[in-house]
Every structure is written in C-alpha cells, then in structure tokens.
Amino acid sequence: MNKINLLDCTLRDGGYINNWKFGFRTIQSILEKLVLSGVEYVECGYLSEKKGGNEDFTQYRSFDAIRRVKPQGNGKQQFAVMIDYGQYDIAHIPQAETDSPIIRVCFHKKDKDGALDYCKQLMEKGYSVFVQPMASLNYTDVEFVEIIQRVNELSPACFYIVDSFGVIEIENFQRILFLADHNLRDGIILGYHAHNNLQQAYGNAKYMVEQRLLHDIMLDASVYGMGRGAGNLNMELFASYLNKNYDKFYNIDAFLDIMDEHLKPIFAEHYWGYSLPFYLSAQYNCHPNYAGYFADKNTLSNKSMRLLLASLPADVKNHYSAELAEEYYQSFQKKYVDDxxxxxxxxxxxxxxxxxxxxxxxxxxxxxxxxxxxxxxxxxxxxxxxxxxxxxxxxxxxxxxxxxxxxxxxxxxxxxxxxxxxxxxxxxxxxxxxxxxxxxxxxxxxxxxxxxxxxxxxxxxxxxxxxxxxxxxxxxxxxxxxxxxxxxxxxxxxxxxxxxxxxxxxxxxxxxxxxxxxxxxxxx
Known part of the structure; x- marks a missing residue:
C-alpha cells in the first residue's frame, strides 16, 4: 500500500490569521510538540526577503533564522518552508546543507514557467522541492496534464493538488486526483493542500487515502484547522482517523496541547472557520480575503455580497488586493442620487x-x-x-x-x-x-x-x-x-x-x- 504522510502547516497557513506573529517561544513550543506528535513533515513558515525578519514571526529572511527555531535532535521529522514565487531571489539562496529544509514553491498559473525554472534551480542547489500550483482547479485537464509532464522532467520530491479557495467538491476532486495519479512520474509524492470553505477538506482527504493510488500521499493539515478563509484540514481530526484506520500512531495529545496552550487565545481574538462569507467566496471561485473584507464592512446583505463577488473579474478574483477590494466595494455601493x-x-x-x-x-x-x-x-x-x-x-x-x-x-x-x-x-x-x-x-x-x-x-x-x-x-x-x-x-x-x-x-x-x-x- 502507498505511504500516507501528514505535513503540518499551522505556522505557515495559520499565520494568515495572526499576521504570522506567534512569538518566538510559542513558535519553538509548537515545533517541539509537533515533533512529539509523530507527524512526518513540519512546515516552519514562509521564507521571504520582502517580509519578516523578526524572530517573533514565522516569516523568515534567512536559513539561519529557520535553524534557530528548529528543535534540536528532532528525530525522523522533516522540516519545510514555503517560498511564494517571486519573494526570494534565487541568487541569494545558498547551496543546500545537510540540515537545510525542504522548500515548497507555490505559484499562480500565470507564473508557472518562471516558477518551474525556479524549482529546477533550487534542485540544482541540492534542495528537496515540493511543487505547488495554486488554485489547481483553474487549470483545464489538458493544462493540468501539461504541467504534470513538465514536473515529471524536473522530478521533484512532491507535486500538489492545491485547493487555494476551498472550492473543490468531490466530483472535481476525483477527476483531478486521478489525472495526477495516472500522469505523475513514479517516485514523486502526490500531495493535497485543502481549504475548508465548502467543508470538503476532510471528505476529499479521506477519499484520497482510501484509493489504491500509484503514488505515496502527502496531506497538508493544521492544528485546530488554523488557516486562511474557513481554515484547513484539521490535523487532530485527520490524524485520529489515520490512527484508527491505517495503523498510524500519531500522538493526538500533542496536537491538543498546541490547541489548548497556544491556539485557543488566538482563536478568541481572530476567528477562523466556516462562515457565510467564505462559503460565498468558494461559490464564486474567489480569493477568500475578498469575502472577508466585504463581510467586515457589515453593510451588505447576502444577496449584495453575492452580486459583488460575482462582479469581480476573473483575474481579480485570483489575486487579493485590499486596494482593489475597496475600489470594487465603493463602486458597487455608489449609486448616485441628487440629495x-x-x-x-x-x-x-x-x-x-x-x-x-x-x-x-x-x-x-x-x-x-x-x-x-x-x-x-x-x-x-x-x-x-x-x-x-x-x-x-x-x-x-x-x-x-x-x-x-x-x-x-x-x-x-x-x-x-x-x-x-x-x-x-x-x-x-x-x-x-x-x-x-x-x-x-x-x-x-x-x-x-x-x-x-x-x-x-x-x-x-x-x-x-x-x-x-x-x-x-x-x-x-x-x-x-x-x-x-x-x-x-x-x-x-x-x-x-x-x-x-x-x-x-x-x-x-x-x-x-x-x-x-x-x-x-x-x-x-
């Protein structure tokens, strides 16, 4: 049977909730508990030259900053960071060392050519690379197979199905899953990164592990489901499911301790999870931050919210901008009358x-x-x-x-x-x-x-x-x-x-x- 791996992305995707400000000691504590959990892969945060630089944030400007937070003697866990394509100059990335993290590269469809070349250069420097095309459902079947064929030429460690906006329901997930499994080169892990705007994350992940796929599996999840929009696949829930059904031995108490000691106070101040705005953002295949921005206005009826989200051009929906959100909001609201x-x-x-x-x-x-x-x-x-x-x-x-x-x-x-x-x-x-x-x-x-x-x-x-x-x-x-x-x-x-x-x-x-x-x- 293919191997099932879990990757925890709490410190990276969860950072969208609190602007990545967890605090240095909290970052260390969460990482230590994730080591105790037995989860196979742990993502430490973002690597970016344009953001971060403070030790209290999980946005790092250097590999040394990542080394400072990693637990010593971490055992079997592999650690990763994500680079949003365009956020870190390849010339400034050193040759990989024995303790260098995996680098996950995410990119928009319009940037795929440059991003795949970037992945190639990272691999030439000795890094293990995960390739993550955002909003995978925005690719046609032909386009998705084409990018898989290009990934096959690179032969990275892992290739992902990425549901950036939480819009992939089971029928589409089945289609795209088997497209990937049947066309991806042997030896490349097949990953799935979910968001929960339509409450599909758990069901899709469960379906994925139930299939007799040709590839090993990588499933992203976060403790307490902490993540952008309606959040991610809940690590504590899915790890428990794997323990019961697939002979895994994850330490669920470690996840619960992270929830209780570190995430509950954040949740009290910054809610994440299923909500009407994020449901609507998924219905209109739209970046969830637009729905959140419009919802925070507390002025729009549900009907108006739908009309406003539907009116956003396709290229705007995929890339969030607070300035554009305000521009479209005010344009929608401005119905002139002579007063x-x-x-x-x-x-x-x-x-x-x-x-x-x-x-x-x-x-x-x-x-x-x-x-x-x-x-x-x-x-x-x-x-x-x-x-x-x-x-x-x-x-x-x-x-x-x-x-x-x-x-x-x-x-x-x-x-x-x-x-x-x-x-x-x-x-x-x-x-x-x-x-x-x-x-x-x-x-x-x-x-x-x-x-x-x-x-x-x-x-x-x-x-x-x-x-x-x-x-x-x-x-x-x-x-x-x-x-x-x-x-x-x-x-x-x-x-x-x-x-x-x-x-x-x-x-x-x-x-x-x-x-x-x-x-x-x-x-x-």
Whole structure:
C-alpha cells in the first residue's frame, strides 16, 4: 500500500490569521510538540526577503533564522518552508546543507514557467522541492496534464493538488486526483493542500487515502484547522482517523496541547472557520480575503455580497488586493442620487435647533435619564443611527446598511433617511452615499460619521452625541440591544476604534462635538 504522510502547516497557513506573529517561544513550543506528535513533515513558515525578519514571526529572511527555531535532535521529522514565487531571489539562496529544509514553491498559473525554472534551480542547489500550483482547479485537464509532464522532467520530491479557495467538491476532486495519479512520474509524492470553505477538506482527504493510488500521499493539515478563509484540514481530526484506520500512531495529545496552550487565545481574538462569507467566496471561485473584507464592512446583505463577488473579474478574483477590494466595494455601493431636496429639508427642520445624534451604544441604557433630561431641556432635533427605540423621541432615523435595514422599525413621527447604496423601494429620504464617505477605508461608511458629514454639509456648527461608545472586545458590551451585534473580530474592532477616533478629530475641525455619554473617542 502507498505511504500516507501528514505535513503540518499551522505556522505557515495559520499565520494568515495572526499576521504570522506567534512569538518566538510559542513558535519553538509548537515545533517541539509537533515533533512529539509523530507527524512526518513540519512546515516552519514562509521564507521571504520582502517580509519578516523578526524572530517573533514565522516569516523568515534567512536559513539561519529557520535553524534557530528548529528543535534540536528532532528525530525522523522533516522540516519545510514555503517560498511564494517571486519573494526570494534565487541568487541569494545558498547551496543546500545537510540540515537545510525542504522548500515548497507555490505559484499562480500565470507564473508557472518562471516558477518551474525556479524549482529546477533550487534542485540544482541540492534542495528537496515540493511543487505547488495554486488554485489547481483553474487549470483545464489538458493544462493540468501539461504541467504534470513538465514536473515529471524536473522530478521533484512532491507535486500538489492545491485547493487555494476551498472550492473543490468531490466530483472535481476525483477527476483531478486521478489525472495526477495516472500522469505523475513514479517516485514523486502526490500531495493535497485543502481549504475548508465548502467543508470538503476532510471528505476529499479521506477519499484520497482510501484509493489504491500509484503514488505515496502527502496531506497538508493544521492544528485546530488554523488557516486562511474557513481554515484547513484539521490535523487532530485527520490524524485520529489515520490512527484508527491505517495503523498510524500519531500522538493526538500533542496536537491538543498546541490547541489548548497556544491556539485557543488566538482563536478568541481572530476567528477562523466556516462562515457565510467564505462559503460565498468558494461559490464564486474567489480569493477568500475578498469575502472577508466585504463581510467586515457589515453593510451588505447576502444577496449584495453575492452580486459583488460575482462582479469581480476573473483575474481579480485570483489575486487579493485590499486596494482593489475597496475600489470594487465603493463602486458597487455608489449609486448616485441628487440629495439636494433631502439636505434642504434637514436644513429647514434644524433651523436654529440643537442636534442630538443617538448611536446604539450600551451607554444609552446606563445614561438613559441624563439623555432624557437633555432632550427635555433642549428640545433638539434627534437623529438616531441604525435603530430607534421608544424610550427616546426621534425625528430622523439614518441607515446606510442593507443588513441593518432588514427588520428596521421606524417610529411614528420619525422619518427614515437612507444612503443611495440601498437599492430598495422604500418610503425614505435619500442622501448620496459617495458624498459622505471618509478617507479611512475600514470606516469610510461608518453611519455616525456619515451623519456628521451630512450635518457639516448643511452648515451645522455643533452637535451632541450619545451612545457612540466605541467598540469593546466583548460583543455584548457594544450595543444596548445585544441583537444588534454583528460578527466582527476583536482585531477589526480595535482597528475601527483607532480610525474612527482619527476621523472624528478631522471632523471636529469643522464642528463642535459634545459627548453626553462615555466614549472611547473622547478619552484623553
């Protein structure tokens, strides 16, 4: 029977979750535990001249940096690093030594010619090389066989089927698996690198080991499934399956210790795993970072998310760019309307009255009495953000999010204002979305900031604000009604706090902003 090998990629693919910052001692501890696990291959991270250089990160600029983290006397394990083609000049790579790691080379379809030549030069320097064409499903059958034939000429240690976007379902996996197995040269290991956006990783891997393939097998997995998008094949689960069914003897406790001691705290701050955005990214054969970027906006309905992902050109879908993501997001949202009548109405309504903006922060509960006193004493025009509750009088309710609009109740005597990105036939005043965006992409269409910009546009010089608390790590502390909470990672929340504070500082040069309730944005 062909040999089954596991390669752990926690420190490399898992690095997409925490920007590869594990900490030096944690890196060493994880590697030591992976040695104890008995897994055959361990990937230490990325080798890159353009990134990394700090010992706390699993992005290394030199082979010496890799040697410093490798456990001594590691026994039978073989260690590997990955080079993303174009990230390390071949001229700067030394001749291989006895302790040099395996080099895994990943590359996009458009770069295959240069990448295969790069692999050849690495092998000439004495390295064991794994060839990994990303997004293998983007190759036609003919193209895939052609690249296998070129790999056969090189005769590297391993050739991979790579499911970069987690889109390969079992029917396509069967087809591409047997294409590879029947055409790959004898002696080359056949590998599979999975992502779990459609929850296919385990099933495909199980199918692969059940077949009587002509080649030895290499399966990539990560502890806790830690990895980009919906994550990778779960190492602890699949290793346990192999123990039970294929006479393997992996130490599952070692994987569980890594989870408990090192990965659970990261998971609490940076979620990974199956989610609707990553499901949609797989449905549209799209880089998962686009789905994650659009989801973090928390403004798009599921239908709009689908339309936006479907609208991305094929060449854009394959290569993630935050700049392009923002460009396509804003282009999708920018549906122009002439909002002069809305501005005229607001200006007439406000007149010389004071203005109170009610954001939906939890402080509305704790300071309800003082807010009511302010409303009674000053009779301001009240503009609520995203939701209006009965305990506060409300003149206008502003919404810039399709997601927030669903189920929104507009109280009697209150007028709804929506931005032009909301493409629904509703009874509402409309403002032009693009006219009131900020400069910081992550919070460009934050609704409270948009309302402040609208008020500046009609000449308002001062406002009072309540409920604009700022984001807390705990979801239940962010809104006066927990049902308003949206699934946002802690790191994104903290980034938003910094950027909203920055935007408010700019806006305060145009108007006075008085906070009636505690806020992270007015702390000294």
């Amino acid at each position: 002069s009548e809305t501005l005229d109405e607001l200006k007439a309504k406000i007149g010389d009255n004071k203005i109170l903006i009610l954001a939906p922060g939890k402080s509305l509960i704790d300071h309800q009495d003082s807010i009511q006193d302010y409303i009674s004493d000053n009779q301001p025009v009240v503009i609520a953000i995203n939701v209006a509750e009965e305990q506060f009088r409300c003149d206008y309710l502003f919404c810039a999010s399709e997601k927030r609009l669903k189920g929104l109740i507009v109280p009697d005597g209150c007028k709804l204002i929506v931005s032009s990105n909301i493409d629904q036939e509703i009874d509402a005043l409309r403002i032009n979305y693009a006219s009131y965006l900020g400069t910081e992409d992550l919070v460009a269409d934050n609704p409270a900031l948009m309302v402040i910009r609208i008020l500046i546009a009609i000449g308002v010089k001062g406002i009072a604000v309540a409920g604009l608390d700022g984001y807390s790590a705990s979801a239940e502390d962010n809104y006066y009604d927990p049902r308003l909470a949206l699934g946002t990672s802690i790191s994104i929340k903290m980034q938003k706090n910094v950027l909203i504070r920055k935007e408010l500082k700019l806006l305060e040069s145009h108007m006075d902003i008085m906070f009636l309730t505690p806020s992270k944005y007015c702390e000294q």
